[in-house]
Amino acid sequence: MGALFLKSNSRVISISLLLFVSLLCTSFSGGANQPPYEPYDPDPMTGTYNVDVNQDISWSGGDPDGDPVTYDVYFGVDDFTLPLVSANQTETTYDPGTMEPFTVYKWIIVAWDDHDASRVGPTWDFRTEPGDNNPPYTPQCPHPYDEDTDVPLDQILSWTSGDPDGDPVTFDVYFGTSTSPPLVSANQSAMSYDPDLDADTTYYWRVVAWDSYDAHSSGALWMFTTGTGDGNHPPYEPSAPTPADEAVNISLHPILSWNGGDPDGDNVTYDIYFDTDASPGLLIANHTTTSYPLTGLSPDTLYYWQILARDNHSASTTGPLWRFTTGTNHPPNRPHTPMPANGSPAVNLTPVLSVKVVDPDNDVLDVWFYDAADDSLIGVVSEVNSSSRAEVVWSGLSYNTTYSWYAMVSDGYEINTSETWVFITKPAPVLPVNISWERGLGVHVVLSTTSSEELTVDWSLNITSKRGFLPIDEHFEGIAFVADEADTVVSLFPKGWGRVTVTLILESAPYQSIEIIRNGLLLRHRLLLFPSFDFIQSLE
Numbered sequence: 001m002g003a004l005f006l007k008s009n010s011r012v013i014s015i016s017l018l019l020f021v022s023l024l025c026t027s028f029s030g031g032a033n034q035p036p037y038e039p040y041d042p043d044p045m046t047g048t049y050n051v052d053v054n055q056d057i058s059w060s061g062g063d064p065d066g067d068p069v070t071y072d073v074y075f076g077v078d079d080f081t082l083p084l085v086s087a088n089q090t091e092t093t094y095d096p097g098t099m100e101p102f103t104v105y106k107w108i109i110v111a112w113d114d115h116d117a118s119r120v121g122p123t124w125d126f127r128t129e130p131g132d133n134n135p136p137y138t139p140q141c142p143h144p145y146d147e148d149t150d151v152p153l154d155q156i157l158s159w160t161s162g163d164p165d166g167d168p169v170t171f172d173v174y175f176g177t178s179t180s181p182p183l184v185s186a187n188q189s190a191m192s193y194d195p196d197l198d199a200d201t202t203y204y205w206r207v208v209a210w211d212s213y214d215a216h217s218s219g220a221l222w223m224f225t226t227g228t229g230d231g232n233h234p235p236y237e238p239s240a241p242t243p244a245d246e247a248v249n250i251s252l253h254p255i256l257s258w259n260g261g262d263p264d265g266d267n268v269t270y271d272i273y274f275d276t277d278a279s280p281g282l283l284i285a286n287h288t289t290t291s292y293p294l295t296g297l298s299p300d301t302l303y304y305w306q307i308l309a310r311d312n313h314s315a316s317t318t319g320p321l322w323r324f325t326t327g328t329n330h331p332p333n334r335p336h337t338p339m340p341a342n343g344s345p346a347v348n349l350t351p352v353l354s355v356k357v358v359d360p361d362n363d364v365l366d367v368w369f370y371d372a373a374d375d376s377l378i379g380v381v382s383e384v385n386s387s388s389r390a391e392v393v394w395s396g397l398s399y400n401t402t403y404s405w406y407a408m409v410s411d412g413y414e415i416n417t418s419e420t421w422v423f424i425t426k427p428a429p430v431l432p433v434n435i436s437w438e439r440g441l442g443v444h445v446v447l448s449t450t451s452s453e454e455l456t457v458d459w460s461l462n463i464t465s466k467r468g469f470l471p472i473d474e475h476f477e478g479i480a481f482v483a484d485e486a487d488t489v490v491s492l493f494p495k496g497w498g499r500v501t502v503t504l505i506l507e508s509a510p511y512q513s514i515e516i517i518r519n520g521l522l523l524r525h526r527l528l529l530f531p532s533f534d535f536i537q538s539l540e
Helices: 015-028
Strands: 012-014 040-043 048-051 057-060 069-076 081-089 104-113 118-120 124-128 140-143 148-151 157-160 169-176 183-188 202-211 216-218 222-226 239-242 247-250 255-259 268-275 282-287 291-293 302-311 316-318 322-326 336-339 344-347 352-357 365-371 376-384 388-393 402-410 415-417 421-425 433-438 443-449 455-465 472-482 488-492 498-507 513-523 526-538
Touching: 081 104, 140 302, 140 316, 282 291, 336 388, 352 365, 352 376, 352 402, 365 388, 376 388, 433 498, 433 513, 443 455, 443 472, 443 498, 455 488, 472 488
Parallel strands: 048 124, 148 222, 247 322, 344 421
Antiparallel strands: 012 081, 040 057, 069 081, 069 104, 104 118, 104 124, 140 157, 169 183, 169 202, 202 216, 202 222, 239 255, 255 291, 268 282, 268 302, 302 316, 302 322, 336 352, 352 388, 365 376, 365 402, 402 415, 402 421, 433 443, 443 488, 455 472, 455 498, 498 513, 513 526
């Protein structure tokens, strides 16, 4: 029932006072004038959630006598005292401005006619929308595992969650023996629940996460079956993490380690959860030691990790959620201290190229070796420790040749290139062949060797003369097989006569060629060589 209301200059009035005045005015009202209608039809409707923070409020009113009506608007968040925010207005709407998100507002409208008769409306309320809020992370990583068996009777349920906005999160836990388990704990802040368990029983459970804006995320329905209740105890909670929780400037290839164990002396394995997300995913399961090396991390990145310990009775204990931040990566130094040294002479034909590589962050490195002549790859060495040497073999080189090369090193994030170095391969060895001449009809060259292997020798012999009535130009060539068991004789029968120059050339890879030049006299197919001669060894 509505009530008359006496006007007041006060800007704030209590809700209880409004009701008292309403009753008082009703008791003493009289005469022919009737008060205005009680305000009705509020917008937003009372009890409405998720109202836009810029919403105007409105209502319906009027007067049974047709009198003009004005309205006083009381609006605020206090449960007992509402301020007067607008007086004597004729409109049935009010703009409260931009309201706070996720806030309960209350409001009352008092209607007045021109005879100072009034009617107080009901107390209405609504709640504004939460704004740009994200729901909590979905509960996951249940322990015991979904569909786990032989779970001990003192098992504590646990899970992981959180909120992307950093909002406080509470949890509703549903637990029981049916596939629609009842609510057993509401609005708890811990991510664990200690149930009363019976032996040889299958249980179902799920967790709903709520943030402070009533946004929620429901986890999956999980199940497990208890064991016979043999008195087993779960493993110790993983502790003493390395890197330490919230450590910074951590290497990009750290070794995770922790303390573990089991009070019963049971064998324990560990599941490692690792990611850049606050609810890290499983990295490796059933790990048997309390350390694990990481590679390929990104610089300046926050990582989260968590360890689940499980004994051979399937009892498990989840460690805390730990975090660390990697440091800034520094590129490796330029490869240096080459072998062969820059400018080295007489290098063999299959040299071992090596360089020293150093990384300021002590990262493991990859090293590439290149032919500087055409930038072709000679070889690559992977996983080289910092401050050590990397080496490859360069094969297929030629004698007495200049080669250039360089190296590149990478830590997986940045690359550095060395300067270009050169070396010269060694000269070819002298062909191990002895030469003698035999006189007689024709020309007879005798070849012998001290080599233990048979030599295949390409030979050529030129006899030339520009003097005389008929110039001489005779050319002979062939292949001789020379071994240490017996001499090899090459017999030739030149034509002509007169003074001649004889040039003998012997070639056999990979040796230096031999060139012998002698002067002589050619008479009727006989060649007489003078004692004096020139002997020349030329490089291939």
